Each structure stands twice: as C-alpha cells, then as structure tokens.
Amino acid sequence: MDPWTLAYLAGHRDMSITKRYIHPQEQNTGAAIEKARVALGGHNSGHSADFDRFDDHFKSAVSN
Numbered sequence: 001m002d003p004w005t006l007a008y009l010a011g012h013r014d015m016s017i018t019k020r021y022i023h024p025q026e027q028n029t030g031a032a033i034e035k036a037r038v039a040l041g042g043h044n045s046g047h048s049a050d051f052d053r054f055d056d057h058f059k060s061a062v063s064n
Contacts, residue, residue, distance in 0.1 A: 003022050
C-alpha cells in the first residue's frame with residue numbers, strides 16, 4: 001500500500017505521523033523500480049544510465 005493511502009486510511013492529518021510507521025525495504029523498492037521500468041514500456045533513449053545510477057544509489061541508501 002502506498003504511504004498516502006495509508007495516511008488517509010489511518011486518519012493522519014500530517015504525513016510526518018505516517019512516516020513514523022513506514023520503513024522502506026530493499027525488496028519493496030526494487031519491485032517498485034521494476035514496475036516503473038515496465039510502465040515505461042522499455043523507453044530508454046538516453047535515460048537508462050541515469051536511471052541505473054539512481055537505482056544503485058537508492059538501493060544502497062535503503063539497505064543502510
């Protein structure tokens with residue numbers, strides 16, 4: 001479930017309250033990145049190298 005839906009369902013008025021309860025996990029972020037790649041339909045004209053660097057950076061930030 002995305003954090004915005006969780007905040008709404010929990011009745012939180014401020015996202016900072018919801019952020020106390022959510023913690024990104026590498027498998028979930030990897031799945032979200034892969035879902036975004038599929039949604040792009042394979043479009044990679046000049047953007048794939050930048051996306052891969054972001055992907056690597058994000059995975060290392062989440063695992064720490």
